[in-house]
């Protein structure tokens with residue numbers, strides 16, 4: 001049966017404007033039309049009355065980890081445990097309004113299994129874009145094989161040295177069903193003994209892996225804090241830069257010129273700093289998070305003014321950055337000074353473009369999937385209202401009302 005959603009306020013995300021008293025028509029899981037109430041004929045439709053709500057496209061978390069649950073330290077679990085955690089986390093994400101997420105790396109391709117289960121209707125969760133295992137350098141971020149005795153095999157990541165191994169790892173990521181590659185370009189916050197500012201995978205390794213993704217028309221993403229790693233990644237043709245917390249002006253200019261997407265994940269560093277050592281996080285990790293986040297707000301505004309494509313992502317699953325409450329990122333982006341009209345496009349249309357899915361999701365327009373959420377308040381008056389999504393529809397099916 002055709003559905004008609006009456007929208008008190010409608011933010012289509014095609015621009016930064018809000019329309020009043022609009023009706024969205026839905027059939028077979030897709031949006032067929034968007035009309036004013038005056039011109040809309042809702043006979044023969046199941047009517048969903050959201051005339052007291054602010055309606056917008058389903059939210060997209062452009063960077064998260066479905067299998068991690070916000071534990072204070074990276075603890076290795078079996079793939080079975082990870083998958084069960086992922087099932088629970090992904091349902092929380094959907095209920096918080098995320099109808100699409102990009103998983104930025106799991107331990108053993110659990111994300112690919114979770115995606116298949118969601119697509120088959122076995123479990124509830126968002127549409128997923130998966131990375132499988134990340135690709136890292138020996139001793140790099142996500143090389144979790146600390147004791148020498150286990151310094152072999154691809155434990156939690158494809159651990160590589162050299163362009164040939166980078167190519168091989170990227171091919172395996174696709175062979176085992178992931179949608180994109182995740183590279184580790186610099187040291188990280190939650191890894192031990194490495195430097196967030198220092199490059200890890202070399203330019204040759206990045207280029208070799210990125211070529212595999214680009215040749216297939218697939219997305220490539222890279223964990224990068226330091227500016228040199230960011231520049232290497234852009235020269236190598238990587239499409240999306242994650243975190244970027246230690247960027248410099250030259251890296252900002254390069255992102256603007258090349259159209260490289262930046263996913264700032266403010267909450268990831270902030271949750272570690274705010275909870276700190278007292279909450280059980282290792283002092284090294286807390287110190288690195290504080291160092292990384294120090295200039296992040298200022299840099300983000302520089303990026304915005306230069307026209308960098310800033311996306312919306314959270315790294316949900318990292319310490320005290322829980323699935324279902326990662327919507328706190330809305331406030332942090334507003335605190336940085338980004339306009340609400342932009343932030344709401346970042347979490348929808350800009351993210352859809354970053355995922356190369358702009359023909360399917362990201363705006364409320366005819367032809368797109370009926371991924372639609374609503375909040376009771378008006379985010380333009382109070383961004384915190386984005387933390388309380390009260391209506392969730394994915395592919396025309398209502399999951400929360």
Ligand SMILES: [Zn+2]
Pocket residue numbers: 063064065104315
């Ligand atoms: Zn991440």
